[in-house]
Amino acid sequence: MFNNLNIEKIAGIGVANMKVSVIGTGYVGLVSGVSLADIGHDVTCIDINERKVSLMSKGKSPFYEPGLEPLMKKNIVSGRLHFTTEIQKGLLNADIVIIAVGTPMKDDGSADISQIKQVSLQIAESIVKDTIIIIKSTVPVGTNELIRDIIFSNLSHNVEFSVVSNPEFLREGSAVYDTYHGDRIIIGSDNYRVAECVATMYKPLGMNILITDIRSAEMIKYASNAFLATKISFINEISNLCERLGANIEEVALGMGTDKRIGHEFLNAGIGYGGSCFPKDTNALVQVSDQVGYNFELLKGVIRVNQRQQKLLLHKLKHRFGSLKGKRIAVLGLSFKPNTDDMREAASIIITDKLIEQGAEVVVYDPKAMKNAVQWLNPKVNYGISIKETIRETDIALILTEWDVFKELDLSIFVELMNSPIVFDGRNCFTLDEAMEAGIEYHSVGRPVINNNIIPDRLVKLAESYV
Ligand SMILES: NC(=O)c1ccc[n+]([C@@H]2O[C@H](COP(=O)([O-])OP(=O)(O)OC[C@H]3O[C@@H](n4cnc5c(N)ncnc54)[C@H](O)[C@@H]3O)[C@@H](O)[C@H]2O)c1
Numbered sequence: 001m002f003n004n005l006n007i008e009k010i011a012g013i014g015v016a017n018m019k020v021s022v023i024g025t026g027y028v029g030l031v032s033g034v035s036l037a038d039i040g041h042d043v044t045c046i047d048i049n050e051r052k053v054s055l056m057s058k059g060k061s062p063f064y065e066p067g068l069e070p071l072m073k074k075n076i077v078s079g080r081l082h083f084t085t086e087i088q089k090g091l092l093n094a095d096i097v098i099i100a101v102g103t104p105m106k107d108d109g110s111a112d113i114s115q116i117k118q119v120s121l122q123i124a125e126s127i128v129k130d131t132i133i134i135i136k137s138t139v140p141v142g143t144n145e146l147i148r149d150i151i152f153s154n155l156s157h158n159v160e161f162s163v164v165s166n167p168e169f170l171r172e173g174s175a176v177y178d179t180y181h182g183d184r185i186i187i188g189s190d191n192y193r194v195a196e197c198v199a200t201m202y203k204p205l206g207m208n209i210l211i212t213d214i215r216s217a218e219m220i221k222y223a224s225n226a227f228l229a230t231k232i233s234f235i236n237e238i239s240n241l242c243e244r245l246g247a248n249i250e251e252v253a254l255g256m257g258t259d260k261r262i263g264h265e266f267l268n269a270g271i272g273y274g275g276s277c278f279p280k281d282t283n284a285l286v287q288v289s290d291q292v293g294y295n296f297e298l299l300k301g302v303i304r305v306n307q308r309q310q311k312l313l314l315h316k317l318k319h320r321f322g323s324l325k326g327k328r329i330a331v332l333g334l335s336f337k338p339n340t341d342d343m344r345e346a347a348s349i350i351i352t353d354k355l356i357e358q359g360a361e362v363v364v365y366d367p368k369a370m371k372n373a374v375q376w377l378n379p380k381v382n383y384g385i386s387i388k389e390t391i392r393e394t395d396i397a398l399i400l401t402e403w404d405v406f407k408e409l410d411l412s413i414f415v416e417l418m419n420s421p422i423v424f425d426g427r428n429c430f431t432l433d434e435a436m437e438a439g440i441e442y443h444s445v446g447r448p449v450i451n452n453n454i455i456p457d458r459l460v461k462l463a464e465s466y467v
């Protein structure tokens, strides 16, 4: 059905100057759109959210992402980057349309592809010339074919099109860097010349490009996220064992990661993974597996371990204090990881909620996520105005996100300002030596507890009842 797609015309445009429309301006849509404009294409970003479009048109990002706003402004000024809420206008004359709308998790764990289906219908009605349609959103295997059928059945004009799977691998907090320095670009297509045309669009980025069939491209995205989530749950399991056996997870991870076959990345033990991708995508892959009659036992375990790990500090607090009623607790860090204001699936949501449920008074601080946090956290949470004011006269401090401003703290402020300098660090921000020198009581993940400047020999006993 795509044999007549006017690929010569699209490819003939060369490595720059393709007309690209991006639908959906979350992290993926906006960062992709901006970078494609930056490498010379004429890009229109389309979103139904008027507030976002109005902000973006002024060069402002709707979310915090380092390095993004200067790049937006540069490309708006150059005339290569445009924003609109009107899909028909936004798709006019597009050579390539990129779908980057959300695919959130449904209650049963599966991926909700309704936004993609809706956009596909709009594309079918709007395209007036031969077009390549790229699906960049993370979608279950088989979705690209489904979308192809929906578009084909609803075309308003006599045009050719081809659907290409091109999953995205950027990380929030380093999205701009990743877009220019990623490890690979995956292009899944049933037409090699179409795939080459998409490769041409990305060529100025100078990245490795791997062309696969459509279903394999869809699977590469899920398999990659599931594997990284597995690495995190694995190291968290090892860290729980370290606590019981008196080993130190930092040294264990260093020793493991030095083996090139294992590698150092994604071996940071902590309070589990959050964010808009790992929880959603691992659950979706389990759902898909179940649907085809395959019991993906390993991944089910990874998800269970993560759910338990997100509550690790609550278990430690219970063991240390029994009741938390009337305790004043400071929480440093709310976003699911540093350098983002994204609160989706952040461990802070469940932890602060449980603390309040147990009668604690909770005051929180985050360098960037406070505004978003209001929509996600229990209304009884209090918001601090600075790190110092947040920990002042508290009984316990929790660190939930490893922002640099926390890692760079002089630990003596916990001694000076808190009622009692007791710190539970879910991200191992400090060395045990630093904690010992400062004279704080320091509980971290997978490492011995520091209390009264000694590493207690009751460590193993302490750990027994954590989980
Ligand atoms: N966030 C990440 O770091 C990341 C990384 C890789 C892949 N992904 C995947 O990319 C996809 C997008 O994720 P995100 O976090 O960037 O998105 P998001 O959910 O934050 O934003 C989606 C955007 O799409 C817009 N939208 C919805 N329906 C629309 C329509 N009919 N027309 C125009 N706009 C519409 C929404 O208003 C919103 O701005 C998901 O499938 C996600 O799994 C995300």
Ligand SMILES: O=c1ccn([C@@H]2O[C@H](COP(=O)(O)OP(=O)(O)O[C@H]3O[C@H](CO)[C@@H](O)[C@H](O)[C@H]3O)[C@@H](O)[C@H]2O)c(=O)[nH]1
Pocket (backbone or CB within 6 Å): 138, 168, 169, 170, 171, 172, 173, 225, 228, 232, 265, 266, 267, 268, 269, 270, 271, 272, 273, 274, 275, 276, 277, 278, 336, 337
């Ligand atoms: O060693 C580690 C590494 C990460 N995390 C946690 O894992 C979560 C996810 O972190 P990260 O992967 O850095 O951020 P995301 O922005 O969610 O990026 C992931 O999800 C995206 C969406 O699919 C993919 O594009 C990226 O490749 C993939 O890394 C965060 O809560 C981290 O705190 C750990 O606990 N330990």
